Amino acid sequence: MKTKLGLIFGGMSTENEVSVMSANSILQNLNKDKYEIYPIYITKEGDWYKYKKLDNIEIDQNLSNTEKIENIIRYLQDLDVIFPVLHGAFGEDGTIQGLFEMTKKPYVGCGVLASSVGMDKVYTKIIFNRANINQARYIYLKNYKYKYIYVDEEFNEKDITLDEIADMVENKLGFPVFTKPSNSGSSVGINKAKNKEDLKEHIKYASQFDSKILIEEGINGQEVECAVLGNEKVVASCVGEIKPAEEFYSYDAKYEDENSKTLIPANLDEKVSEEIRKLAVKAFKAIDGKGLSRVDFFVEKDTNKIYINEINTLPGFTKISMYPKLFEQVGIKYSDLLDKLIELAISL
């Protein structure tokens, strides 16, 4: 008997198109002798459709080859396992994982808590701090309708003006700094500020995407990533490096600019790589991760000091994405990796 696998892609986030690319690679590499595949497309508006082709996923304006699913809960209940290939909001943040929990069906990847902690940059930092993993220093702000609130380490809140924030950033962190909406992905809403004037503009810009904003000390160094796989026993891949074509790894540098390069393995001392692999597993455990994650770090120039940046609980999954490439490098083929992830989901 084949396993009935629901492959869910698209989604209500800025990363809808990236998700379609990831799902297409997965569809083509799933073992068709093992799985009966049910592709499911979620539109940006949040409507669910069966996707009726099994060779190649192409989503056009008219939603060709699709049929609307009226009752998604009932539809999911007929499956054996669900593979969400969704990035960002409503896919990687615990919300859809909550829906899966309610259907009582196993699903690939992290549960509700790990997904939502991993998606929220402020809360990720709070957990990493608790786990004593070194990271860039930061300031946490909230914004409500043009009013800014500074939130201190004990979650006390204080109204603050943009000028006061700029002074605080200069004193506490120094420039450059990165401004980030706490919930985002694919670098949307993120900017690098080199002075107070830019910073104030960037805070206003980030505020459009989320009411929680993170201002983070800029780290000058290599940007490296490590993939992890497992539930209770977790393995780490080798470490890979990204070389953004632009000043930082912005949305365009990630998906549009062909000059962004990846290097596997990363150009690092063996000791540093080993430490990163350990920290990747530690970070995954700290957020209570399951299945998979890609953990991103900076290695500071000259000092070789390691800073954790973030954890992505549903990383990009095209054939050329970092997650599968890192495992391929250590001998796990793409289609075997998919089998492994599905096994891990079912075994929980």
Ligand SMILES: Nc1ncnc2c1ncn2[C@@H]1O[C@H](COP(=O)(O)OP(=O)(O)OP(=O)(O)O)[C@@H](O)[C@H]1O
């Ligand atoms: N503190 C920092 N120091 C130096 N560079 C940074 C820092 N924070 C972010 N960057 C740069 O900005 C990019 C985007 O930041 P970050 O990885 O936090 O965002 P993201 O939107 O979550 O990306 P992802 O798609 O990986 O989830 C990083 O890849 C890096 O190039």
Ligand SMILES: [Mg+2]
């Ligand atoms: Mg990132």
